[in-house]
Amino acid sequence: MGFEDNLKKLEKIVDDLLSEKLSLEISIEKFEEGFKLVDTCLKALEGMKKKVEIIAKTKDGKLKIKPF
């Protein structure tokens, strides 16, 4: 699942939890899911690295990706 989907899901969970209409069991379930999503989002961000590349074409017309 994409970062944005996770973020949207997390926002929905927080909204639901703050609406105060959930049973204790569901609240705790949602809460656990929310924490997992925060963790997933943070891990996704931590996994990103700066990389700048450029496409070069070889003589036979194939694409080669090199550092920019």
Added chain:
Amino acid sequence: MLETPKVLSVSGLTRDIKEVLESIFETVYVEGEISDLKQPASGHIYFSLKDEFAQVKCVFFRNSAVKLKFALKDGMRVVLSGKVGVYEKQGQYQLYVNTVEPKGKGALQLAFEQLKEKLAKEGLFDESRKRSLPFLPGTIGVITSPTGAVIQDILHVLERRFPEFHLIVNPVRVQGEGAKEEIVQAIEEFNALGNVDVIILARGGGSLEDLWCFNEEAVGRAIYNSKTPVISAIGHETDYTIADFVADRRAPTPSAAAEIVMPSRHELNEKLGNLLRHLRQSLLDIVPQHSQRVDDLAEQLARGMSQLLKTEEARLAGLLDQLNALSPLSVLKRGYSITSLWDTDKVISSSQAVKKGDRVKTRLSQGGFVSEVLEVEI
């Protein structure tokens, strides 16, 4: 004596006229209105140029006509450049057209307007088909010149906004000969790579001529056909090209495209932080929120218990009645008695359990007495 007049052949006359006309009118500029326009499959274009009082036939050969950016139309006022020629076979003079400029506005401007209208009619600009951009693209493809300020501007903004980005430049010419073909190919290549989440098509400012390749139909269609969403970032804020109209998102400048393509890392951290804080708060809220519930439940339970006890009491009383009925005491009430050995208290149910002289105890409904066995009957 009369001189015999010099007799010319038709061909000779025509040839003479041709020579005179073609030498005098080698390069002419003529203004008029296009009529009787014919554009056969050969690629040559035929029409008449006319004004109120006269008209002249015009021929626009294919090798000149292909350079025309806009489409000719009957009734269009134009300024032609060309030369006068004579078509000997039909004894007809005509204009061999070199260039056509629309009267009143530039050829490029007109071409732009014509293409814009055409593609709009086809639905290439429809808002409904524009794709949303990825929120956090893993890989950004940039189609632009690898030298120059544009790519540097984009890199600078990204470094400030979200330093951990992945970007691939697909280098192309952004003006002049071959630019159109390279841009179309670059869009196709990024689509073929498969890992590019969003494409930025960028160029710095320039004249309408400089930006022309972004007004080419082929570029517009390549953007339209791209599976990967495209952000256009061409020229300055006031420049609008066909590419801008087709693109999923138009950025006013290349720097703005970089702002659009990546979220701010700082804002994202804040957002996640806020969500986490709310999540924690909700956990803290759960306890008091639900302790009320627990109290309610306890009360309900207590109420239930007392009800239960009442029911049990009644049942118990019933059981006691039943037990009473079975009690030996109630049997005694009816006049029966129980006799047991005086020393061991063992109930006597058979005369064989006693012998003469034993002391026995007799229990009655009210009180009892002790006696001695005088005689045993079997």
